[in-house]
Amino acid sequence: MAKNSEATPKKTPWYKLLWQAYTFTKSRDKVVGWLVPVTVVAVTGIGVGVGFLLHNPWFWGFLAFPISLILALLLLTRRFSKAQYAEIEDQIGASRAVLQPLKRGWYFGEEPVAVDPKTQDLLFRGVGRPGIVLIGEARSGRIQKLVAEEKRRLSRAAKDVPITVIEVGNRDGQVPIAKLANTVRKLKPKLTRNEAAEVERRLSALGGAKLPVPKGVDPMRARISRRDMR
Structure with a gap:
């Protein structure tokens, strides 16, 4: 009898799925290659800048960084979906x-x-x-x-x-x-x-x-x- 571990396929880790989505989108949308990291750096930089004005750059930079990741992920998701549709648009079925x-x-x-x-x-x-x-x-x-x-x-x-x-x-x-x-x-x-x-x-x-x-x-x-x- 086959073991359950052999019968059940392993799930792909989320970070591998994210990387696959990024590389797939980047190969069809060159803008993504620089737009995603620029979004992270820009949003984090804005947070640090606001922090300097409020005399607490570490706190505001720490707060802005996860927000920048969320915005970059939303941007990647949108571009990924668009690339998927473009990939199959002219195909039969x-x-x-x-x-x-x-x-x-x-x-x-x-x-x-x-x-x-x-x-x-x-x-x-x-x-x-x-x-x-x-x-x-x-x-x-x-x-x-x-x-x-x-x-x-x-x-x-x-x-x-x-x-x-x-x-x-x-x-x-x-x-x-x-x-x-x-x-x-x-x-x-x-x-x-x-x-x-x-x-x-x-x-x-x-x-x-x-x-x-x-x-x-x-x-x-x-x-x-x-x-x-x-």
């Missing part, structure tokens, strides 16, 4: 990676429900209290065809359920990948949790797209943490 952390009453399938093999347009489906949400990764101007076909399929299993269509992209009328999670989260509830679960159960029987999807996002790199999305 990026919207699924962004929506994966949404667990509160949301159901998102692992595979797209519709695929255009020529244009690589994808259509993902989610179910939550706002109803059904169709997330389109539109690389062409013909995503409407996939949406119309999916709506016809849904009319058989969820005729009276509200349907919201969101196109991901940077063109007019589309939602940037960095704002996708917040856009979905802000949709107004129209179903109870039990109704949403029942809709998901019925739609699961419909299945999804059976066409091959080109490989896009590496889930180990593309996963957006729930903490970064808050």
Whole structure:
């Protein structure tokens, strides 16, 4: 029998995760290399300066130093999140990676429900209290065809359920990948949790797209943490 220590993977220490986040962000955002240490030095220096004016530089410097670390960490977190979104923005399946952390009453399938093999347009489906949400990764101007076909399929299993269509992209009328999670989260509830679960159960029987999807996002790199999305 294998020992519990061998079966349970070791957690990565927080300082290693922090260093990984820093090096990842720095490789894609050169400003971070000097902005983070400058923030620590500047805020601490301001605290020491105030301390000299109040004739107690040691106390105010000691007080300013942890504040500088918190501000630097917030700055790094913001830049890290931005770098993550930029890393996956143009990759196939990026919207699924962004929506994966949404667990509160949301159901998102692992595979797209519709695929255009020529244009690589994808259509993902989610179910939550706002109803059904169709997330389109539109690389062409013909995503409407996939949406119309999916709506016809849904009319058989969820005729009276509200349907919201969101196109991901940077063109007019589309939602940037960095704002996708917040856009979905802000949709107004129209179903109870039990109704949403029942809709998901019925739609699961419909299945999804059976066409091959080109490989896009590496889930180990593309996963957006729930903490970064808050």
